Amino acid sequence: MLTRLLFSLLLLCAGAAYAGPFVGQPVPPQYMQTTQDADIWAQVGDQVISVGTIEEGQIIAVSPMAADYYEFRFGFGTGFIDKQHLEPVQGKQRVQDRLGDLNKPLSNQNLLTWQDVTVYNAPDSRSAPFGTLAENLRYPIIGKLKDRLNQTWYEVRIGNRLGYISSLDAQEDNGIPVLTYHHILRDEENTRFRHTSTTTSVRAFNNQMTWLRDRGYATLSMYQLEGYVRNRMNLPARAVVITFDDGLKSVSRYAYPVLKQYGFKATAFIISSRIKGRPQRWDPKSLQFMSVSELRKIADVFDIQSHTHFLHRVDALHHPILLSRSYHNVLFDFERSRRALAQFNPHVLYLSYPFGGYDEKAVKAANDAGFHLAVTTVKGKVKPGDNPFLLKRLYILKTDSLETMAKIITNQPQG
Template identity: 80%
Template sequence: MSRLITILLLLITCSASASIVSEQRVPARYMQTTEDADIWAQVGDKVVTVGNIRAGQIIAVVPGAEDYYAFRFGFGSGFIDKGHLGLVSGNQRVEDSLGDLNKPLSNQNLITWQDTPLYNAPDVTSEPFGTLAENLRYPIIDKLKDRLNQTWFQIRIGNRLAWVSSLDAQEDNGIPVLTYHHILRDEENTRFRHTSTTTSVRAFTNQMTWLRDQGYTTLSMYQLEGYVRNRMNLPARSVVITFDDGLKSVSRYAWPILRAYNFKATAFIISSRIKLKPQPWDPKTLQFMSVSELYDISDVFDVQSHTHFLHRVDDAMHPILLSRNYHNLLFDFKRSRRALAQFNPHVLYLAYPFGVYDDKAVKAANDAGFHLAVTTVRGKVKPGDNPFLLKRLYVLRTDSLEAMSRLISNQPQG
């Protein structure tokens, strides 16, 4: 059995390990690395090498299964081979001269694009603690400027404080949540060519190919919630793909493309428009998926709510959600969750119709049992954001891959 499989089994059998380490239900003991030691952790839904700790470093660990100790790593647990640890030598002990180990996190992360050095003090001449691997998001405790006006990030690993130079890592500017609706082949798109919410099969294929080639991980809404609420370690190259409405073109075109790349996505479904049987394909009309089509795409798409009857406008072309009272909204939201439960027993996320919302819609979404809600306000999602006002991004059919790169890269959005 490979080492990574062993660690994966350890994660499964010790599912409470993160809370054990963080809450100290099992007493932690300080041990010292006897040699440079690789460390592993679950990042997203994979167990990966997340860096190493240099020889002679002291960390707090708790007993793990088989050949590993567990320790606090970000929002979960890391694992280190027991053979790399020994008793703390001499009279050494952890002197926490860098700050309070119980200091709360700052709702900010750093991002690593390459193997990133960790130091025991905010000074490149200080003793090295180890490295963080590339493609990680890691929670920050604090930031400071040194005497040369260089920014340093303070982090916590295994109940030890360490420092990362901003020359080696970036501050996290959020995860992009991409929004799509309709998708058609160029030659059959005679009606929706000038509709911004309609993309082409060619453009979508190119965009997904670019994400794959750049090494992006596609996240579920459950993982996005873990990010917003500071509960989950995720890769630096992360993106969420969403499709609103539940149109038939999603199952016809988007599904096979995403499946070919082993990507995951979220389908926000208008539950009252689900068809009992598949409709003959007609690219000149907006057709909605059937019950069987929604079941078919479930290997790629996670079904979530786009309301039941609220995706409509009034005679003045205003979204009716804004004119409905709280009780009407609450009833609709709950009805949508019940209707979609046949496809997914965990309907926990909502996309507001047309992206609009008001105070009563936010309250109703919360009271109906949703955990998050997304809008069409432009921007990325960051830890600590209002979970019922999350932003998203559009990548248009006419956008170049360079424009897409700028949009989803780790740069502040204007």
């Protein structure tokens, strides 16, 4: 049964972007009770994984399916439970006593699990456990409350049931790091850009990616980051977004093979007017841009997105020219960039402002041009509910130690 269930879930989720719980579900949820301790699964990121258990005798709301499993609400998506572990509830009062306020909205905050954690039926460790949440999950909370000992508890909802997790067992989510890179060179060939902060050594980049891999980090797409910002998608606790601005040739030469080796994904924000018709002969002493064929070659690792078309320039005072252009000029450029990049990606939905320069006009133009998110160079992590057109990012410099990187990336409040 377990093998059949997992196979069914993989078929359900394979090749399809998740649109939300119970989309197109004609049958209303019904309350059922577990007959034994039951494993539960859900789609987290782009995988269907085990996300915890529900104890015997617990009541949840499920949607009957023509399959070996039932569906139920799990976080921002759908959970799955084997049909053999459930039976109809006897008596409506028992159901109503355990539901709480189903209309109470989420708090725009998540908790993070670093190990399997107990979910209790009440904000008291002496209460009966409802079940567990697995390690490495981000899970939305309804709110926080204090118990008689002034201990903080997170209130969550699973299958329309309220549950409580001690803050001693889980952390509050301080956001997802979006890492920014530009140029990558080997130490021995870097003569011109050695003192440029946006140039990273191949050795440092490889060490940084090894650090992420060894600690089990998932690399998210901008689409998944959008799901996080808009509270639409379940994601792992250990998650990071890797971005490269400009579209330099060194990205395909040095970053691409490292990321591919580790099975990582990244986003390349491309200046569409600088795409070359043919690959240039490698010259580490100049800034070279990728060609059409090079961009197509890296598409299995990199999601191609926009860094504008002609607006990646500065004026005589070294200010981004985007700031001095009219709204219509900026809008035209954004739309032209999307069209130019469509040959590599039919879904150019994300923008990186040139030199991090933006104003109210640029934000409006980004929205009107059809972008879903835009990233800046303002330092910080991305959190649910952030302005989708003013997302923060982080730099890991070539001079930063792995200890410094750990402090930047791990779940610590940003100063």
